[in-house]
Amino acid sequence: MSTEATTQTATAAAAPRLSGAHHRLLAFASLIVLVVGFSLASPNFMQTSNVLAILQATSVNGVLAIAATLVIITGGIDLSVGTLMTFCAVICGVVLTYMGMPLPLGVIAAILAGAAAGFCSGTFVAKLKVPPFIATLGMMLILKGLSLVISGTRPIYFNDTPGFTQIAQGSLVGAIIPAVPVPNGVLVLFIVAIVASFILSKTALGRYTFALGSNEEALRLSGVNTDRWKIAVYTLAGSICGIAGLLIASRLNSAQPALGQGYELDAIAAVVIGGTSLSGGRGTVLGTLIGALIMAVLLNGLRIMSVAQEWQTVVTGSIIILAVYVDMLRRRKL
Amino acid sequence: MSTEATTQTATAAAAPRLSGAHHRLLAFASLIVLVVGFSLASPNFMQTSNVLAILQATSVNGVLAIAATLVIITGGIDLSVGTLMTFCAVICGVVLTYMGMPLPLGVIAAILAGAAAGFCSGTFVAKLKVPPFIATLGMMLILKGLSLVISGTRPIYFNDTPGFTQIAQGSLVGAIIPAVPVPNGVLVLFIVAIVASFILSKTALGRYTFALGSNEEALRLSGVNTDRWKIAVYTLAGSICGIAGLLIASRLNSAQPALGQGYELDAIAAVVIGGTSLSGGRGTVLGTLIGALIMAVLLNGLRIMSVAQEWQTVVTGSIIILAVYVDMLRRRKL
Amino acid sequence: QDVYVPLISKGFQHQFWQAVKAGADKAAAELGVTVTFEGPDTEAQVDRQIDMLAAALAKNPQAIGFAALDSQAAIPLLRQAQEANIPVIAFDSGVDSDIPVATASTDNIAAAALAADKMAELIGGEGKVALVVHDQTSRTGIDRRDGFVNRMQEAYPNVEIVTIQYGGGDHLQSTEITKSILQANPDLKGMFGANEGSAIGVVNGARELGKTDLVIIGYDSGAQQKQAIRDGLMAGAITQNPVGIGYETVVAAVKASKGEAVEKNIDTGFFWYDKSNIDDPEIAAVLYD
Amino acid sequence: MTPLVSMAGIDKMFPGVRALNGARFELLPGEVHALMGENGAGKSTLMKILAGIYQRDRGAILIDGNPTAVTSPRAAQELGIGIIHQELSLMPDLTAAQNILIGREPRKAGGLLLDEAALNDQAAAILRSMHLQLDPRTPVAGLTIAKQQMVEIAKALSYRSRVLIMDEPTAALNDTEIAELFAIIRKLRGEGVGIVYISHKMDELKRIADRVTVMRDGETVGTVPASETPVETIISMMVGRKLTDEAVSVPDLSGSEIALEVRGLRRGREIRDVSFSVRKGEILGFAGLMGAGRTEVARAIFGADPVEAGEVFVHGEKVAIRMPQDAVRAGIGYLSEDRKQFGLATGMDVRNNIALASLPRFTGRGGVLDEGGMREAAVTYIDRLAIKTPSDRQEARLLSGGNQQKVVIAKWLLRDCDILIFDEPTRGIDVGAKSEIYKLLNSLAAQGRAVIVISSELPEILRLSHRIAVMCEGRLTGFLPGGSSQEEIMQLATQRNGVAAEDVA
Numbered sequence A, B: 001m002s003t004e005a006t007t008q009t010a011t012a013a014a015a016p017r018l019s020g021a022h023h024r025l026l027a028f029a030s031l032i033v034l035v036v037g038f039s040l041a042s043p044n045f046m047q048t049s050n051v052l053a054i055l056q057a058t059s060v061n062g063v064l065a066i067a068a069t070l071v072i073i074t075g076g077i078d079l080s081v082g083t084l085m086t087f088c089a090v091i092c093g094v095v096l097t098y099m100g101m102p103l104p105l106g107v108i109a110a111i112l113a114g115a116a117a118g119f120c121s122g123t124f125v126a127k128l129k130v131p132p133f134i135a136t137l138g139m140m141l142i143l144k145g146l147s148l149v150i151s152g153t154r155p156i157y158f159n160d161t162p163g164f165t166q167i168a169q170g171s172l173v174g175a176i177i178p179a180v181p182v183p184n185g186v187l188v189l190f191i192v193a194i195v196a197s198f199i200l201s202k203t204a205l206g207r208y209t210f211a212l213g214s215n216e217e218a219l220r221l222s223g224v225n226t227d228r229w230k231i232a233v234y235t236l237a238g239s240i241c242g243i244a245g246l247l248i249a250s251r252l253n254s255a256q257p258a259l260g261q262g263y264e265l266d267a268i269a270a271v272v273i274g275g276t277s278l279s280g281g282r283g284t285v286l287g288t289l290i291g292a293l294i295m296a297v298l299l300n301g302l303r304i305m306s307v308a309q310e311w312q313t314v315v316t317g318s319i320i321i322l323a324v325y326v327d328m329l330r331r332r333k334l
Numbered sequence C: 001q002d003v004y005v006p007l008i009s010k011g012f013q014h015q016f017w018q019a020v021k022a023g024a025d026k027a028a029a030e031l032g033v034t035v036t037f038e039g040p041d042t043e044a045q046v047d048r049q050i051d052m053l054a055a056a057l058a059k060n061p062q063a064i065g066f067a068a069l070d071s072q073a074a075i076p077l078l079r080q081a082q083e084a085n086i087p088v089i090a091f092d093s094g095v096d097s098d099i100p101v102a103t104a105s106t107d108n109i110a111a112a113a114l115a116a117d118k119m120a121e122l123i124g125g126e127g128k129v130a131l132v133v134h135d136q137t138s139r140t141g142i143d144r145r146d147g148f149v150n151r152m153q154e155a156y157p158n159v160e161i162v163t164i165q166y167g168g169g170d171h172l173q174s175t176e177i178t179k180s181i182l183q184a185n186p187d188l189k190g191m192f193g194a195n196e197g198s199a200i201g202v203v204n205g206a207r208e209l210g211k212t213d214l215v216i217i218g219y220d221s222g223a224q225q226k227q228a229i230r231d232g233l234m235a236g237a238i239t240q241n242p243v244g245i246g247y248e249t250v251v252a253a254v255k256a257s258k259g260e261a262v263e264k265n266i267d268t269g270f271f272w273y274d275k276s277n278i279d280d281p282e283i284a285a286v287l288y289d
Numbered sequence D: 001m002t003p004l005v006s007m008a009g010i011d012k013m014f015p016g017v018r019a020l021n022g023a024r025f026e027l028l029p030g031e032v033h034a035l036m037g038e039n040g041a042g043k044s045t046l047m048k049i050l051a052g053i054y055q056r057d058r059g060a061i062l063i064d065g066n067p068t069a070v071t072s073p074r075a076a077q078e079l080g081i082g083i084i085h086q087e088l089s090l091m092p093d094l095t096a097a098q099n100i101l102i103g104r105e106p107r108k109a110g111g112l113l114l115d116e117a118a119l120n121d122q123a124a125a126i127l128r129s130m131h132l133q134l135d136p137r138t139p140v141a142g143l144t145i146a147k148q149q150m151v152e153i154a155k156a157l158s159y160r161s162r163v164l165i166m167d168e169p170t171a172a173l174n175d176t177e178i179a180e181l182f183a184i185i186r187k188l189r190g191e192g193v194g195i196v197y198i199s200h201k202m203d204e205l206k207r208i209a210d211r212v213t214v215m216r217d218g219e220t221v222g223t224v225p226a227s228e229t230p231v232e233t234i235i236s237m238m239v240g241r242k243l244t245d246e247a248v249s250v251p252d253l254s255g256s257e258i259a260l261e262v263r264g265l266r267r268g269r270e271i272r273d274v275s276f277s278v279r280k281g282e283i284l285g286f287a288g289l290m291g292a293g294r295t296e297v298a299r300a301i302f303g304a305d306p307v308e309a310g311e312v313f314v315h316g317e318k319v320a321i322r323m324p325q326d327a328v329r330a331g332i333g334y335l336s337e338d339r340k341q342f343g344l345a346t347g348m349d350v351r352n353n354i355a356l357a358s359l360p361r362f363t364g365r366g367g368v369l370d371e372g373g374m375r376e377a378a379v380t381y382i383d384r385l386a387i388k389t390p391s392d393r394q395e396a397r398l399l400s401g402g403n404q405q406k407v408v409i410a411k412w413l414l415r416d417c418d419i420l421i422f423d424e425p426t427r428g429i430d431v432g433a434k435s436e437i438y439k440l441l442n443s444l445a446a447q448g449r450a451v452i453v454i455s456s457e458l459p460e461i462l463r464l465s466h467r468i469a470v471m472c473e474g475r476l477t478g479f480l481p482g483g484s485s486q487e488e489i490m491q492l493a494t495q496r497n498g499v500a501a502e503d504v505a
């Protein structure tokens, strides 16, 4: 009997792995169709500079979407990612410009501010049992207000911190391989993606993230301190929003306190287009990256083709539905 | 044995009903605390004109929130309520102002447009199996774009339709009882609430709305055509958004094509503050009304107290979290 | 009796509105009155503005300052103000009604036409230009767009407007839009950003793509725009006098509340500024950071 | 007589699993046909095909002799086929009556409105015919699993089907309820209804079944008459070998130290002053009728629910248990009775479910998990408990009910607790696996662990327990030595007032 069990195990294990790779390749389908379509429609689309522009445009939304992915996998939702990003940018501005601290401290302050806000959201959700939608909606408003209060409703500029714009706009890669001047913002996105992916798939925190979304009560009855892990996930997501805050501040060379609301829907859309389920328990960072890319390509392509703005919106809406529909079809078949 | 069963039945039935009333009374708690607080803080707050202003401000968000309630009870979500409202207002404008049709046709057109859009969302969700978040996010964008296209990106005014402003701004009640000049918009809100409540509690559509959110698979296995009922719920929600479109158009005496985005979050917040669970299966229209009132009172009260705008946001966010937290506490105790 | 004047504006968080608020606060301090300043998040939220106006009226103020997002939509409340003998001062782009006792505004159409003149001059009277506008439906967005476009079409037939896109005044979104426009039109000669956020977006986009030969014209001021003009990234910009608008509005409101006569139309003016005159005292006075 | 249903050559593949392989099955009118087989043999799958929930890959279905395609649950209903699902499929937010008559609500006002009064009356009538005390207006979420199971049965009965499939209807029922159910089944049989009865309880065979079809590994082994075939034969058909059943042997534990002691546990009417202790190496059985409060006691000890009063001592030391993690840290494990809701992360794979309570053990530096170690552990338990799964990466929700239960057991075995509380550990588990689990529990005790077993099956309690605690209405009504008789237990289980003192000392 035991030999029978092992052979069965072996063959069955091979099958899902193959179809897994298959899966991922096909997940690119909508993205590839879009890229090919726009390339044919406009010769300007596939130029290096435009590809870099698309990647750069993906970076902020991509990082926010990764933060949202973590929370969504636990079965929650995070509406505060956009204004939290702004809040972190403002904190960074206060530390660097108002207090005149050196650059690394500003970076740390932004990330810590994000972590602190995430910790609050997580505590509201885990300890006070406020539904994630409300806890993060409340945080969204609180952070929006606080950004205005702290900044004095004025943008904070980073002119006194030379090198700050390098965080998103410089190109370390380009300094080494001049042919590929990938902006640092994109590099940061990839590093965040790799780290988040690693955490999700290889660490206990990642495993608990999935377990929370899959069956929180079962996890609790397994003797796991679910509250603590949930707060940890929100805190991690918050600190990733801090990184997004650095990116946007660096790109705009300023912390714009009024910006950020509305970004949460783009981020969540990227997550869902990327195949993460809003009911929790499943999701991948790679999917989210693809989702964010699909949105950036779509917007860029429509603009390059000079489609009238009102029609851009209509087309974007339709393609988002279509992309997810195709993804559903594919998954049902496999 | 049978007598025992009957007594048991009787007491058991009485108990939940009592605690139900209890429940609802307590649900007003946050609202009452707010109202009392603001009345003490500012003598202007409880003036008739201000109370009417609050009710008027509640009407549009309240109607949208009722539409969102229906969809949320099925376990879905509707992000398109805001732009759908605008779309219906624009359609009404086209029929009344551009085509010069009589008022009742404009009303019917708005409601039908809402129903049609709701039907589309419902079909995407039920037939194409696109998650509600994405289907309605896509619809949100599509409708936003179409409103701009159809209106030619210009507001449409209703100056040629005398009486149009009466829909929201007149006061039928005031005509009968001059002391209570409740605007028609508020009357419409109450009628919509009563009808929606009735549908939810007394009709098959209502029953299946709850059943869909409670366990869709079980409903399907019971031989019910879940797709059809789901589409019906979205269609009904859409036509309620059509009514919201009429209200806002009448209030502004114009269809403003760019308005509406962002309103979905307010509507959903009202629903959740009102105790409807985002995971579906439970919820009440009364709760949603209270939720919408809490939000309107809060905003109005803070303005009346001349709180600085950036702090208004912070306070609103905090109170939303607090209100839901108190509600959670109360429910855990009962 | 304390004089209280609420100002209901079209926006709050943007620098332009903060400058208007600063002007209003300054006048309030000088005249010893109380003002409050509120505005919706976006210029599309007409009904939110109406709610704000309703709450302001409930406070029984002595006068009200109002920058209508849509004049018609506000008429019932304005009538209510009139009946309650609360004078209304319109500011920014004015109110289509005879209820306001005074209007302190900028002629956005004329201002944008000036921007078109400057643009045509700087690109040599021919070539392609594009616009990044903050809003497709709001009064200021429409006026600045139409003012620019109509002037171009009437006076400069050799200038082609290739595209007009809208970025909500969001710096980042406007940056991405600019980059797409520049990708699609490599031979573009000039771009007009119709408010501060749009203008900064255009500057950012051009800089990120390393496009140095583009003529950029902005609108309003702010530290970044001023810097861009000093650095030569931006050719120049139109500025209104937001501080003046806020100041004059409150002054007129206080007068009206005391039953004094006020000037019906207070034109706060607009100015072209560039590297050459940015430090002139009369220009510096109307710019904000 | 034309068979009501006749299925032949049915094949069904799931990704990576051949669930059915040429299965056949025949049902006559007016018979109770038991379908037996080990966990994962394909019983539920075969019946789901008949009920239109799955579509067969190959094979023929004849209804009344006519080839028929059952394309949807609705089609099955129209053909008069009703099913009670193994996994409860009710709508928790709806009331019992609303669940029972879902899709067929009585209407009034020309069909526009629901007639709630008639709905409750009809449901009450059905419940009354089952002799079930249950207010039809209670929301299902507030019912115990047993009551929910009864609601599910009431729902199936309300269809008045010609073919009624019952997939382990008695898994959560106590003896009285089972007797009621059997009475109903006999009545239906008299009316000519064909009943498919799936169960792992061998004793029920003789009591209710006319014929028995045995399945193994997706194939039909054979159909035999129930009364003439000895149970041993059926078991050997199921498992392909003979099982030996041993009686309990109570070890001498007088010298053994007390592992867990509970004093004065109390909460409202559910738990009334419960005190007991378990020694190392002892298996303490908890018997009682449904709703006696055994689950509540277990959850309270484990920290899953709050208590009003009570102390817990582990190895003589008082421990404060406020949350499950406190209990686990003190070395207490609890296997809950509702695996789907409280046991499994159904969307995760078998490996992770087994490791769920033991992740810290597999966590290396920097929080990185040792996947290799987890795989090894999972494979070990898949082998040891003979969990039928294509691999340790299979999602838990795709396993058959019994195998899911084994995964939860594996989770606690891996956690290696000194004190283990098993709440209905063999619910939905086949005879073969059951005796495996019995052996396992015995060996756990022999290793010096303290084991508490809560079970509603008296034979199981008697077969396993070294000592038996009996509860009634939240009280401990007495302790019996291992090997007592069923009558003694039943007497204590119905003794509504007496409070027994702990007799272990």
Ligand SMILES: Nc1ncnc2c1ncn2[C@@H]1O[C@H](COP(=O)(O)OP(=O)(O)OP(=O)(O)O)[C@@H](O)[C@H]1O
Binding pocket: D014, D015, D017, D018, D019, D037, D038, D039, D040, D041, D042, D043, D044, D045, D046, D086, D388, D389, D398, D399, D400, D401, D402, D403, D428, D430
């Ligand atoms: N939806 C599914 N996807 C993949 N595999 C499945 C699915 N449903 C059932 N299986 C597999 O098919 C086989 C037969 O399962 P089935 O549920 O029919 O067993 P069963 O005889 O009812 O067992 P039990 O007595 O444990 O309920 C099992 O190996 C199971 O894991």
Ligand SMILES: Nc1ncnc2c1ncn2[C@@H]1O[C@H](COP(=O)(O)OP(=O)(O)OP(=O)(O)O)[C@@H](O)[C@H]1O
Binding pocket: D141, D142, D143, D144, D145, D146, D270, D288, D289, D290, D291, D292, D293, D294, D295, D296, D297, D337, D456
């Ligand atoms: N979810 C619930 N909601 C309301 N009451 C419940 C719930 N679960 C249990 N009860 C009640 O709590 C008491 C104890 O139930 P419990 O489940 O602990 O009994 P048990 O002895 O374990 O029986 P079972 O054999 O059903 O598991 C009973 O009165 C029961 O009706």
Ligand SMILES: [Mg+2]
Binding pocket: D043, D044, D045, D086, D167, D400, D401
């Ligand atoms: Mg089964």
Ligand SMILES: [Mg+2]
Binding pocket: D294, D295, D296, D337, D423
């Ligand atoms: Mg129990």
